[in-house]
Amino acid sequence: xKRTVPLVVTFLVGMFMIGEFFIPHHLYRVWTAEFLVWGLxxxxxxxxxxxxxxxxxxxxxxxRKEPDWGYKLIMLLALAGTLVAGFAGGQDRQTPGTxxxxxxxxxxxxxxxxMFALLAFYIASAAFRAFRARNLDATVLLAxxxxxxxxxxxxxxxxxxxGDYLPRLMNWIMDVPNIAARRAIFIGAAxxxxxxxxxVILGLxxxxxxx
Amino acid sequence: xxxxxxxxxxxxxxQDIQTIASMLILGQVAKTVAEYQSEIIVSCCIPIVRxxxxxxxxxxxxxxxxxxxxxxxxxxxxxxxxFAFCAGTNGxxxxxxPATNIYLGRFFAESLILAETGYINRSIQIAGTAxxxxxPFFVAACDYTLIGEELFAVSAYLSRDPRLVSSLxxxxxxxxxxxxCVLLGTALASIGNPIMIDLFTIGE
Amino acid sequence: MLDLLIKFQDMDRRWVFLGMGFAxxxxxxxxxxxxxxxxxxxxxxxxxxxxxxAGSTVLLSADFDPASRPELDPFFRAHLHxxxxxxxxxxxxxxxxxxxxxxxxxxxxxxxxxxxxxGTDWAFLGYKPGKELAIKAIGENIPKTFPKDSRGNxxxxxxxxxGMKQAKDFAMLMSVSAGFPGTREYVLQIQGQYxxxxxxxxxxxxxxxxxxxxxxxxxxxxxxxxxxxxxxEKLVFPDGPPTSGPAKGERLLAxxxxxxxxxxxxxxxxxxxxxxxxxxxTRRIEDQG
Numbered sequence: 001x002k003r004t005v006p007l008v009v010t011f012l013v014g015m016f017m018i019g020e021f022f023i024p025h026h027l028y029r030v031w032t033a034e035f036l037v038w039g040l041x042x043x044x045x046x047x048x049x050x051x052x053x054x055x056x057x058x059x060x061x062x063x064r065k066e067p068d069w070g071y072k073l074i075m076l077l078a079l080a081g082t083l084v085a086g087f088a089g090g091q092d093r094q095t096p097g098t099x100x101x102x103x104x105x106x107x108x109x110x111x112x113x114x115m116f117a118l119l120a121f122y123i124a125s126a127a128f129r130a131f132r133a134r135n136l137d138a139t140v141l142l143a144x145x146x147x148x149x150x151x152x153x154x155x156x157x158x159x160x161x162x163g164d165y166l167p168r169l170m171n172w173i174m175d176v177p178n179i180a181a182r183r184a185i186f187i188g189a190a191x192x193x194x195x196x197x198x199x200v201i202l203g204l205x206x207x208x209x210x211x
Numbered sequence: 212x213x214x215x216x217x218x219x220x221x222x223x224x225x226q227d228i229q230t231i232a233s234m235l236i237l238g239q240v241a242k243t244v245a246e247y248q249s250e251i252i253v254s255c256c257i258p259i260v261r262x263x264x265x266x267x268x269x270x271x272x273x274x275x276x277x278x279x280x281x282x283x284x285x286x287x288x289x290x291x292x293x294f295a296f297c298a299g300t301n302g303x304x305x306x307x308x309p310a311t312n313i314y315l316g317r318f319f320a321e322s323l324i325l326a327e328t329g330y331i332n333r334s335i336q337i338a339g340t341a342x343x344x345x346x347p348f349f350v351a352a353c354d355y356t357l358i359g360e361e362l363f364a365v366s367a368y369l370s371r372d373p374r375l376v377s378s379l380x381x382x383x384x385x386x387x388x389x390x391x392c393v394l395l396g397t398a399l400a401s402i403g404n405p406i407m408i409d410l411f412t413i414g415e
Numbered sequence: 416m417l418d419l420l421i422k423f424q425d426m427d428r429r430w431v432f433l434g435m436g437f438a439x440x441x442x443x444x445x446x447x448x449x450x451x452x453x454x455x456x457x458x459x460x461x462x463x464x465x466x467x468x469a470g471s472t473v474l475l476s477a478d479f480d481p482a483s484r485p486e487l488d489p490f491f492r493a494h495l496h497x498x499x500x501x502x503x504x505x506x507x508x509x510x511x512x513x514x515x516x517x518x519x520x521x522x523x524x525x526x527x528x529x530x531x532x533x534g535t536d537w538a539f540l541g542y543k544p545g546k547e548l549a550i551k552a553i554g555e556n557i558p559k560t561f562p563k564d565s566r567g568n569x570x571x572x573x574x575x576x577x578g579m580k581q582a583k584d585f586a587m588l589m590s591v592s593a594g595f596p597g598t599r600e601y602v603l604q605i606q607g608q609y610x611x612x613x614x615x616x617x618x619x620x621x622x623x624x625x626x627x628x629x630x631x632x633x634x635x636x637x638x639x640x641x642x643x644x645x646x647x648e649k650l651v652f653p654d655g656p657p658t659s660g661p662a663k664g665e666r667l668l669a670x671x672x673x674x675x676x677x678x679x680x681x682x683x684x685x686x687x688x689x690x691x692x693x694x695x696x697t698r699r700i701e702d703q704g
Binding site: 049056071118123131197 | 238294350367
């Protein structure tokens with residue numbers, strides 16, 4: 001029963017949702033839209049559980065002064081502060097001048113941009129480490145990477161002999177082998193996704209239920 | 212030995228097929244981790260994914276016969292904001308020092324930050340995603356990368372269930388059909404016959 | 416020598432970070448500039464927008480957040496200037512929850528400079544959750560999807576929304592997209608179905624994914640990342656930062672940032688080349704020894 005009911009529900013709801021693409025009747029779409037709204041409500045309710053989990057995991061570590069408890073304390077204080085500022089601001093919390101908007105403009109935006117900016121440094125270190133011509137495949141990858149990067153930089157176009165051909169070569173690499181590989185990945189991934197979805201709907205896959 | 216495994220099921224919602232595929236694999240990974248009496252830390256970006264992951268991990272430990280080894284606090288919701296989640300997961304990596312990092316699911320810009328931090332820790336890293344834009348970063352920074360459809364094939368491969376493996380065979384046949392359509396369509400279009408193009412055109 | 420080469424290959428990544436930091440700072444401090452050419456995809460995007468008749472209405476979906484703002488905000492600003500100076504009306508929506516505080520002040524500022532009135536010349540219908548569902552709903556019925564705009568006005572009462580019920584009623588759909596949901600979802604969900612004229616500005620990492628859409632004619636133009644934004648700025652402001660008119664004071668940030676990007680690329684290329692030279696020499700020495 002404990003295994004059968006979820007499988008039956010998965011099958012019925014899954015088949016119903018798939019039907020929307022084949023049954024154009026407007027009443028059918030009303031019901032599928034309703035199901036999707038139920039899903040959104042469940043996801044929103046899960047945020048409360050997420051909040052409880054955050055506190056449950058981190059607060060005991062702060063109270064027991066486990067290693068790095070200071071970072072967890074800052075996280076909990078930031079969580080509480082933003083929550084209070086959001087509730088206090090209400091509908092108008094995003095109006096300029098409110099505490100909530102100040103937190104967004106002067107804390108969230110710079111931190112978010114900083115984390116994204118880290119990518120520039122990490123790409124440099126990853127490229128330095130990974131792009132070594134150890135074998136033929138790696139050499140082809142290395143050559144393509146250098147060609148594309150060089151073609152994107154104005155200095156590449158001013159190189160003697162090859163400067164005129166670099167942009168054309170780069171465009172060829174981006175337009176032909178790159179797109180061919182991406183399309184192959186898209187098609188393969190799409191088929192894999194369909195197969196996985198069908199396996200879950202038909203109850204062939206049960207590991208997400210602990211079976 | 213003795214070090215935990217870190218599992219990151221991507222940052223997208225539960226209804227995304229890559230997250231579902233990740234949950235399917237998580238069950239088997241949790242069971243194996245339990246059999247070796249180690250720990251698994253699951254770092255989640257979406258609260259509802261955290262709830263499902265928690266149930267999956269618990270079931271895995273129960274199936275392996277080690278229900279006492281299951282720690283509910285090891286399946287954690289970090290943040291629903293992409294880079295806050297990334298920062299939190301990096302913190303877990305640097306503090307808990309997992310031996311293995313497994314990134315399976317849908318990732319975006321945080322993929323390289325996660326993988327590079329894992330590399331600093333000298334963890335073994337296994338990644339899998341169908342996001343073509345993030346694959347180069349995983350390939351550069353991880354030890355093993357599952358590309359596209361391989362992510363969806365893993366659960367069938369690990370379980371060896373004939374019914375699941377047969378679905379892989381079926382998708383291979385469909386791929387052959389797609390290739391045949393592409394070749395036929397190219398040949399027909401080259402001689403001026405748009406029948407295959409018209410057949411596969413959608414919309415008005 | 417062998418030890419040195421091995422040390423170089425295995426050097427602490429913080430040296431790489433330091434070098435990258437210098438490569439980023441140098442163009443800003445020393446005012447180093449590089450010229451650049453305009454890509455055909457960006458040119459096509461510009462030409463299509465330039466061909467819009469005055470009075471037509473464009474649906475603009477601005478979907479980015481603080482992380483992707485440096486790449487996309489310059490395009491967004493230049494695009495708004497481009498549209499408003501051609502007297503094209505703009506209806507803006509967003510599918511990203513952190514976008515409104517970024518895009519609304521920018522639009523109000525630029526619309527104000529061009530003397531454009533809210534509700535008549537432009538409107539912001541707000542943020543809609545639901546991702547692909549929201550996009551489908553935009554394709555089917557915009558007033559039903561956004562019954563009220565971001566200021567609480569009834570959408571159908573706005574002069575700029577007269578006659579605009581579905582996405583296909585607009586002259587064009589422009590997607591300024593940092594990822595998911597964004598350009599790809601618009602193309603997959605509604606571009607083909609309604610045969611929409613659609614252009615896109617996206618992050619550099621997503622641009623290779625959208626090139627097939629451009630090649631297939633599903634996108635009439637594509638501006639990828641900071642280079643795309645800089646090229647678009649070059650086309651919209653061919654004489655450089657404007658010193659007069661409504662666009663006076665525009666700093667053309669992408670054009671400035673492209674110099675940083677170029678030097679950063681050169682640094683990475685140099686690292687890769689030196690790393691491989693060290694690798695080959697090490698291997699040769701080890702083979703010989």
